[in-house]
Amino acid sequence: MNLGKNSIYEKNLSRRNSEINISSLSFLFCEMVSYCHSNSKSISELENKLNILGYSIGAKILELNCYRENILTIKKQLKRELKIIEILQFIHTVIWKNLFSKMADELEKSQDIANEFMVIDNNPIISQFISVPRELKQLNCNAFVAGIVEGVLDAAYFQCTVTAHTVPRDGHPLRTVFLIKFDPAVIERENIRYGY
Amino acid sequence: MSYYFAMIGTRDNPIYEAELGTFKQGGDGTPKFSAEMKELNPFIIHSSLDIVEDLQWATNSLYLKIIDNYYGYYVSAYVTPTNIKFMLLHENKNEENIKQFFIEVNDLYLKTLLNPFYSVNDPIKSTMFDSKIKLLTKKYL
Amino acid sequence: MSKAVRTAADEIWKNRVEKINVELFTLTYGSVVSQLCRDLNNNYCEVNKQLEIMGENIGVRLIEDFLARTGAGRCNSFKETGEIISKVGFKIFLNIVPQVTNWTDNGKQFSLVFDENPLAEFVELPDDGKAVKELWYSNVLCGVLKGALQMVQLDVDVSFVSDVLRGHDQTEIKLRLIRYLKDEIPAGED
Numbered sequence: 436m437n438l439g440k441n442s443i444y445e446k447n448l449s450r451r452n453s454e455i456n457i458s459s460l461s462f463l464f465c466e467m468v469s470y471c472h473s474n475s476k477s478i479s480e481l482e483n484k485l486n487i488l489g490y491s492i493g494a495k496i497l498e499l500n501c502y503r504e505n506i507l508t509i510k511k512q513l514k515r516e517l518k519i520i521e522i523l524q525f526i527h528t529v530i531w532k533n534l535f536s537k538m539a540d541e542l543e544k545s546q547d548i549a550n551e552f553m554v555i556d557n558n559p560i561i562s563q564f565i566s567v568p569r570e571l572k573q574l575n576c577n578a579f580v581a582g583i584v585e586g587v588l589d590a591a592y593f594q595c596t597v598t599a600h601t602v603p604r605d606g607h608p609l610r611t612v613f614l615i616k617f618d619p620a621v622i623e624r625e626n627i628r629y630g631y
Numbered sequence: 632m633s634y635y636f637a638m639i640g641t642r643d644n645p646i647y648e649a650e651l652g653t654f655k656q657g658g659d660g661t662p663k664f665s666a667e668m669k670e671l672n673p674f675i676i677h678s679s680l681d682i683v684e685d686l687q688w689a690t691n692s693l694y695l696k697i698i699d700n701y702y703g704y705y706v707s708a709y710v711t712p713t714n715i716k717f718m719l720l721h722e723n724k725n726e727e728n729i730k731q732f733f734i735e736v737n738d739l740y741l742k743t744l745l746n747p748f749y750s751v752n753d754p755i756k757s758t759m760f761d762s763k764i765k766l767l768t769k770k771y772l
Numbered sequence: 773m774s775k776a777v778r779t780a781a782d783e784i785w786k787n788r789v790e791k792i793n794v795e796l797f798t799l800t801y802g803s804v805v806s807q808l809c810r811d812l813n814n815n816y817c818e819v820n821k822q823l824e825i826m827g828e829n830i831g832v833r834l835i836e837d838f839l840a841r842t843g844a845g846r847c848n849s850f851k852e853t854g855e856i857i858s859k860v861g862f863k864i865f866l867n868i869v870p871q872v873t874n875w876t877d878n879g880k881q882f883s884l885v886f887d888e889n890p891l892a893e894f895v896e897l898p899d900d901g902k903a904v905k906e907l908w909y910s911n912v913l914c915g916v917l918k919g920a921l922q923m924v925q926l927d928v929d930v931s932f933v934s935d936v937l938r939g940h941d942q943t944e945i946k947l948r949l950i951r952y953l954k955d956e957i958p959a960g961e962d
Binding site (some may be wrong): 443454455457459460462464466467469474488491499533534535536 | 793864893
Binding site (some may be wrong): 742745746747748749756757 | 799801802803805806809893894895896897898899
């Protein structure tokens with residue numbers, strides 16, 4: 436099928452109209468959660484479906500953001516991230532900013548467990564969209580964002596699982612911790628290559 | 632001069648392959664590989680993958696330049712941020728042009744990837760993509 | 773009237789709308805549509821239906837946001853409704869202004885023609901021969917319009933006529949007024 440001038444390859448990657456009303460995203464997101472909820476028998480099944488939806492766009496977001504960064508950097512240096520801390524910082528700053536117009540709030544490494552890291556958002560915009568009914572109290576719709584993060588990391592060859600947890604603190608009732616557990620092979624590679 | 636271009640996914644699976652010919656020096660874009668080379672090309676590329684997988688952790692760069700050679704043919708490589716490997720088998724050294732070729736293929740790949748109906752590691756079957764690759768060959772190779 | 777409406781809408785967009793990058797929106801919608809196709813085994817007619825239902829659910833809530841944000845009063849005619857939908861509604865939610873055309877003589881049907889569609893950026897329909905004949909990728913829009921208009925007592929049939937994703941020349945949605953719903957209450961007025 437030849438679409439000629441309507442082909443995606445004729446389109447320009449730098450959009451003119453790059454903004455939209457946040458309510459539009461909110462409405463879409465709520466309906467998406469509603470759809471997943473009607474097809475799920477438990478909270479964990481619902482969170483899993485949201486995770487999968489997010490995962491499928493992770494690689495796309497990574498490639499897109501790298502493209503943008505490479506265009507914007509003065510030296511036009513083309514690069515990939517090689518170390519855990521670098522890719523996490525990329526997510527914490529560039530990717531969060533691209534998706535949510537702000538950087539994430541904290542980036543931490545677990546004290547006790549070698550392969551666990553955390554990206555923390557005090558006020559995730561996704562949580563602001565949804566008011567969770569009492570019977571779904573344990574649900575964190577940021578499972579969708581956790582899926583995106585997992586998709587980004589997997590695509591960059593930092594295989595892991597990512598889950599979203601509500602951990603309120605200091606006047607931030609919606610504070611969400613994205614817990615990233617890297618596969619042992621990733622930690623091993625990191626230690627061998629970069630020796631710590 | 633002839634080129635063999637392959638895009639390899641994250642499971643060492645080819646997602647796109649093309650034999651390309653130069654338009655320079657009066658060439659008409661037709662690749663002129665011998666029958667033996669035609670058969671060997673994918674194997675040469677595949678065996679260079681180990682080198683790529685090793686090199687990609689030693690440098691931040693997407694463009695890895697020439698990574699291998701085989702009886703007078705060079706293999707150049709480029710790894711995208713999502714670990715798709717672009718491999719080019721070529722006869723002449725032409726670093727700057729090959730780099731630009733890879734960069735523009737990366738743009739094409741990004742557009743392919745942004746399609747919600749395309750997932751990572753799916754083969755790329757679009758004829759439009761094919762035409763765009765040929766246009767890039769004309770421009771740089 | 774047209775210019776004043778456009779200016780008012782621009783002002784609302786500039787000063788009273790919290791904005792976000794469109795990419796997350798486009799990619800999220802894409803993820804939903806492709807998941808629906810998988811869940812429904814590529815039965816594109818079912819996918820269209822599901823997208824319309826989702827759209828209606830959105831529409832009945834979106835209209836409240838719209839009325840609150842714009843303080844718009846009741847429209848005097850279906851023609852006015854068309855203008856408001858394209859110049860204000862689409863502007864403040866999607867930052868696009870589709871063209872209003874193809875009015876029928878009785879003023880009960882018109883079309884919206886889109887020269888851009890943030891839902892469908894970089895989308896190419898699956899090459900299975902079926903999608904390009906059956907799937908209306910942005911069908912959620914029809915649902916939203918139908919649901920929203922229902923809440924202001926307009927029973928409108930909304931459907932796609934053509935879509936550039938299907939290889940057509942333009943993307944066009946047709947809106948046909950079926951009837952005014954009973955118990956008309958002034959919408960949005962104090």
